[in-house]
Each structure stands twice: as structure tokens, then as C-alpha cells.
Amino acid sequence: xxxxxxxxxxxxxxxxxxxxxxxxxxxxxxxxxxxxxxxxxxxxxxxxxxxxxxxxxxxxxxxxxxxxxxxxxxxxxxxxxxxxxxxxxxxxxxxxxxxxxxxxxxxxxxxxxxxxxxxxxxxxxxxxxxxxxxxxxxxxxxxxxxxxxxxxxxxxxxxxxxxxxxxxxxxxxxxxxxxxxxxxxxxxxxxxxxxxxxxxxxxxxxxxxxxxxxxxxxxxxxxxxxxxxxxxxxxxxxxxxxxxxxxxxxxxxxxxxxxxxxxxxxxxxxxxxxxxxxxxxxxxxxxxxxxxxxxxxxxxxxxxxxxxxxxxxxxxxxxxxxxxxxxxxxxxxxxxxxxxxxxxxxxxxxxxxxxxxxxxxxxxxxxxxxxxxxxxxxxxxxxxxxxxxxxxxxxxxxxxxxxxxxxxxxxxxxxxxxxxxxxxxxxxxxxxxxxxxxxxxxxxxxxxxxxxxxxxxxxxxxxxxxxxxxxxxxxxxxxxxxxxxxxxxxxxxxxxxxxxxxxxxxxxxxxxxxxxxxxxxxxxxxxxxxxxxxxxxxxxxxxxxxxxxxxxxxxxxxxxxxxxxxxxxxxxxxxxxxxxxxxxxxx
Numbered sequence: 001x002x003x004x005x006x007x008x009x010x011x012x013x014x015x016x017x018x019x020x021x022x023x024x025x026x027x028x029x030x031x032x033x034x035x036x037x038x039x040x041x042x043x044x045x046x047x048x049x050x051x052x053x054x055x056x057x058x059x060x061x062x063x064x065x066x067x068x069x070x071x072x073x074x075x076x077x078x079x080x081x082x083x084x085x086x087x088x089x090x091x092x093x094x095x096x097x098x099x100x101x102x103x104x105x106x107x108x109x110x111x112x113x114x115x116x117x118x119x120x121x122x123x124x125x126x127x128x129x130x131x132x133x134x135x136x137x138x139x140x141x142x143x144x145x146x147x148x149x150x151x152x153x154x155x156x157x158x159x160x161x162x163x164x165x166x167x168x169x170x171x172x173x174x175x176x177x178x179x180x181x182x183x184x185x186x187x188x189x190x191x192x193x194x195x196x197x198x199x200x201x202x203x204x205x206x207x208x209x210x211x212x213x214x215x216x217x218x219x220x221x222x223x224x225x226x227x228x229x230x231x232x233x234x235x236x237x238x239x240x241x242x243x244x245x246x247x248x249x250x251x252x253x254x255x256x257x258x259x260x261x262x263x264x265x266x267x268x269x270x271x272x273x274x275x276x277x278x279x280x281x282x283x284x285x286x287x288x289x290x291x292x293x294x295x296x297x298x299x300x301x302x303x304x305x306x307x308x309x310x311x312x313x314x315x316x317x318x319x320x321x322x323x324x325x326x327x328x329x330x331x332x333x334x335x336x337x338x339x340x341x342x343x344x345x346x347x348x349x350x351x352x353x354x355x356x357x358x359x360x361x362x363x364x365x366x367x368x369x370x371x372x373x374x375x376x377x378x379x380x381x382x383x384x385x386x387x388x389x390x391x392x393x394x395x396x397x398x399x400x401x402x403x404x405x406x407x408x409x410x411x412x413x414x415x416x417x418x419x420x421x422x423x424x425x426x427x428x429x430x431x432x433x434x435x436x437x438x439x440x441x442x443x444x445x446x447x448x449x450x451x452x453x454x455x456x457x458x459x460x461x462x463x464x465x466x467x468x469x470x471x472x473x474x475x476x477x478x479x480x481x482x483x484x485x486x487x488x489x490x491x492x493x494x495x496x497x498x499x500x501x502x503x504x505x506x507x508x509x510x511x512x513x514x515x516x517x518x519x520x521x522x523x524x525x526x527x528x529x530x531x532x533x534x535x536x537x538x539x540x541x542x543x544x545x546x547x548x549x550x551x552x553x554x555x556x557x558x559x560x561x562x563x564x565x566x567x568x569x570x571x572x573x574x575x576x577x578x579x580x581x582x583x584x585x586x587x
Contacts, residue, residue, distance in 0.1 A: 010078025012036040017073035028054040030228040038202040046225035048451030061090040095170030101157040111145040135163040154181035155350025172204035184548035217274040250481030279558040288559040293580040321370035332524035345512040348521035349546025392466035398457035408441040414460030513568040533565035
């Protein structure tokens with residue numbers, strides 16, 4: 001055993017770490033101090049571009065040995081600098097799961113990917129087999145061991161990357177946006193696995209994530225970054241007790257915490273970090289009675305709130321569509337129509353067929369049965385260029401859509417390709433301003449954070465005037481401020497053009513909740529299709545197909561029992577409860 005591996009029970013420590021990428025004018029990290037103890041789960045969050053991913057690279061020893069630039073300070077494990085270790089030694093101490101799993105997966109099948117690391121350590125075959133079985137089991141990929149990696153959904157690739165990293169048995173696991181491509185149920189399963197690794201194996205876990213609602217109940221500490229610095233490092237309840245740093249950085253807080261801040265009298269002892277904690281605190285208060293009264297009032301005022309179908313023929317339609325991969329149905333006899341000007345969200349577990357279904361709208365893939373049509377005209381498989389000017393598809397892996405040398409050239413190409421009379425959705429100067437690229441026009445797209453590259457790909461689609469926006473996980477890597485800006489943009493685009501929007505999303509709390517209509521997919525079929533507030537009022541059915549209802553929806557169900565619809569905004573929920581508080585005349 002090497003000296004590095006002998007120190008495998010030590011602490012991971014970043015001491016006064018600053019780092020500037022080669023040729024960069026400003027530092028990505030500034031005087032960062034961070035400790036991760038054995039068995040500790042640390043959540044690191046912050047606005048897009050604040051330095052989280054750079055810190056992850058530094059923590060696993062890839063800076064400056066593999067990612068070049070100027071490093072000051074040091075990162076150590078068990079007192080020894082990680083940058084002095086060979087890659088295979090460092091990987092057994094600090095394992096890294098990258099933000100984009102496509103950059104990490106190199107083998108043909110799931111099982112060969114997970115076995116690759118232990119095989120390169122020349123471990124005995126029984127040990128390799130045991131590690132592979134355990135890693136596939138804890139990540140929920142055991143049933144897909146023989147699957148080809150290229151056929152996996154984004155979430156399945158994420159699970160495979162986690163399994164392959166775990167197979168090296170690192171003492172600290174650093175995960176950069178591990179939930180970005182995972183469905184909500186799958187995310188909780190992965191988080192539960194990480195918590196067990198921490199508790200039972202003493203593994204330190206660092207989770208860099210924007211989806212703080214889902215991570216909050218599992219974390220021992222919360223670290224908030226801004227401008228390359230650590231501005232807050234506290235246990236979760238203390239971290240969110242003061243809203244100031246979160247409002248200042250534009251980073252979101254869990255909905256249950258926001259509700260507690262909105263109604264502090266109902267949470268006198270501690271902030272709730274989960275739906276279960278919020279339910280326990282609110283069950284015997286006036287709040288539960290008020291919610292039931294508000295729900296009854298809505299039912300009387302808004303009976304059968306089913307939106308009227310859009311007039312005329314649908315803009316997009318799938319008629320009896322099936323798609324098969326490796327002999328298994330990815331989409332199974334789907335009939336679905338989207339009307340002109342609608343905003344529809346497709347939700348479902350990883351592998352439920354969402355991306356396959358939307359890719360067909362521009363000719364990506366060939367149905368084994370059925371027809372896909374745009375404004376009544378069949379979409380021709382393989383003719384992507386012909387369809388792309390009418391249906392703007394943002395791929396789940398948005399990096400694959402960027403190819404120009406600067407931000408400005410990327411936007412100008414999109415404008416030349418997509419511009420249609422009489423008026424573009426956005427021209428290039430508007431896109432630069434709105435998406436926050438002012439001053440970065442001449443930067444390479446690869447100098448942007450992943451969230452920044454996602455915004456750039458979306459901006460390049462929006463310049464011009466496509467007839468339909470089809471967005472596959474468009475909020476991956478976006479912080480709360482950029483999420484709100486993105487939602488405002490969609491509202492603005494719809495108001496200006498009446499454009500039709502179809503989104504594939506795991507962001508149940510944000511993006512899906514803002515759409516007017518939700519389509520739930522399960523095992524390749526449509527399982528529920530209706531108004532958003534009504535679909536999210538069915539948490540048991542959603543869970544059956546791998547989706548967790550938003551926290552506020554689950555809270556309302558827990559407090560009032562089954563209802564026909566739910567409120568999905570903290571301020572709206574608090575106002576409705578206050579309006580129906582006992583002693584207050586109902587409106």
C-alpha cells in the first residue's frame with residue numbers, strides 16, 4: 001500500500017486556495033478555506049460561475065496538474081498535497097463525478113465502465129466483481145449492466161458515472177451537479193446512498209448542487225460561494241436562518257425554509273429542512289385548517305379547471321408513435337397533441353422516453369411505428385437541418401450544440417440561420433444583454449460555466465423566430481437568479497410571439513410548475529395529461545412513475561388530504577392561508 005493510500009482516513013483540507021485559469025484576467029477561486037471530515041456530507045452551492053466547479057477540480061487534485069493555471073495555497077488529504085500524487089493514487093483518495101457525465105464515460109457498456117477503474121488497479125477478479133455488483137446495486141443500475149452507454153438517458157449516464165467513481169472506493173467523493181440529470185425519485189435514492197456511505201463507510205461527501213431542496217435534509221454543512229470565495233459555511237439550519245446572503249447572491253433556499261420565513265410564528269423553534277419536518281410543525285396549527293378552507297374555496301370558484309384546447313390543428317402531434325432501442329420500447333404507442341401557443345412540460349423518470357419523444361420533432365431518430373407532425377406535415381427522420389429552423393430544439397447535452405470560437409459568433413450564427421420575418425424573438429444585442437454576456441462577447445464558449453454554456457445555447461436558438469421551442473432540461477446548471485430570468489424570458493417570448501413551448505424537465509419545483517399543462521410519461525407511455533396544479537395534486541400517482549411532486553404540493557396533501565389542485569408558489573400559499581385564517585373573513 002502506498003503512503004497516500006495509508007493515509008486514507010484523513011481529512012480533505014483546502015488551505016487559502018486561489019486559482020486563475022491560464023490566460024484568465026481574474027481568479028476563479030479566491031482564498032478558499034474548506035475542511036471535509038470523514039463521514040461528513042457537505043453541500044456547496046452558489047450562483048452560476050461563482051467557482052464551484054473549479055473548487056471541485058482543486059479538491060480532487062486535478063488543479064494544476066491536469067487543468068493549467070496559477071494555483072496558490074494547497075489542497076491536502078491526510079496532510080499530503082494531492083497535486084503531488086499520481087492520478088490513480090489521488091482517485092483512490094478523492095473521487096470526482098463530473099458535471100457532464102458524457103465527458104467521463106469511455107466504455108461501451110455499463111458493466112465495463114464500472115469495472116474499468118478497479119481493473120486498472122490490477123485488483124483480483126473476485127474483488128473487481130464484488131465492487132461492480134455493489135456499485136451497480138447502490139446506484140440502481142443493476143438491471144442495465146449490459147446496456148450500451150450511448151443508449152442511456154442523461155440520468156442513467158449520471159448514475160453510471162457515480163457507480164464507476166464509487167468502484168475506486170475513494171475516501172472522499174466530490175460530485176459536481178450530480179442531480180442535474182436525475183429524476184426526483186432517483187435523486188433521493190442517490191442521496192440516500194451517499195448518506196449511507198458517509199455513515200457506514202466514513203466516506204466524506206461533497207455535493208455541488210443548485211437543487212438545494214433535495215439535498216438539504218441530507219447535508220451536515222452548507223457552503224455558499226460568491227465570486228470565487230466562501231461567504232458562508234454553517235450547519236443547514238444556521239445557514240438558512242439569515243436570508244441576507246442568499247438574497248444578495250441570488251441563490252435559492254428550500255421552499256420549506258422560505259415558507260418558515262414567510263410565516264415565522266408557525267416555526268418558533270427551528271427551520272424545517274424537509275416536507276416531513278414542515279408537516280410536523282404545521283399539523284396542529286391554524287395553517288392546516290386555513291389551507292383546507294382555501295382549497296374548498298378554489299373548488300367552488302374553479303370547478304373542472306380544464307384548459308380549453310387551442311383552436312385549429314395542433315402545432316405538434318405524435319400519433320401512435322413507438323420507438324425501440326436494442327429490442328426494448330423507449331416510446332410505446334404515444335398519441336399526444338400540442339396546440340398553438342401552449343406551454344407544456346413533459347415529466348417522468350429517467351428512461352421514460354421524454355428526450356426520445358421530443359427529438360423526433362426535428363427528425364432525430366425514426367419511429368418504429370406512428371407519425372410525428374409539425375403543423376400537419378410529417379416530420380422526416382434524418383432531415384434535422386430542414387426542420388431545425390421551425391422547431392428549435394435545445395439538447396440535454398447543450399455543450400454538443402456549441403462550435404463557434406466566441407460567444408458573439410455563436411449568437412450571430414444562430415441569428416443568420418434562424419432569422420425569419422417579420423421580427424426576431426431577440427436580436428443579437430438583446431440576447432447578449434438579457435443572458436448576461438455583456439463584456440464576454442469575445443470569450444470562448446468554453447470559458448463559461450456549464451450554466452453559462454447552457455444559456456448561450458438557448459440564446460443562439462432564440463435569436464431569430466422559430467415556431468416552436470422544444471427545451472430538453474434547459475435549466476441544468478442554473479442558479480435561482482438565472483432560473484427566474486429564464487422563466488421571465490419564456491413569459492416575454494410567449495407574450496411577444498405566441499410561440500409554442502415544450503419543455504422536458506426534472507425541475508418539478510421550478511420549470512414544470514410554471515407551465516400550464518403537464519404530461520407525465522412512464523415506461524414510454526403517457527400516464528397523466530392535464531393542468532399543472534391538478535397533475536401535481538396526485539403525489540401517489542407521480543411517485544409510481546418516478547416523480548416527486550413539488551415540496552409545497554406534498555405539504556398540502558399531508559396537511560389537508562386529497563385535493564383537486566394545489567398551490568405551487570410560497571407567496572401564493574402563504575397568502576391563501578392568511579386569507580382563510582380562522583377569524584378572517586374569506587374573500
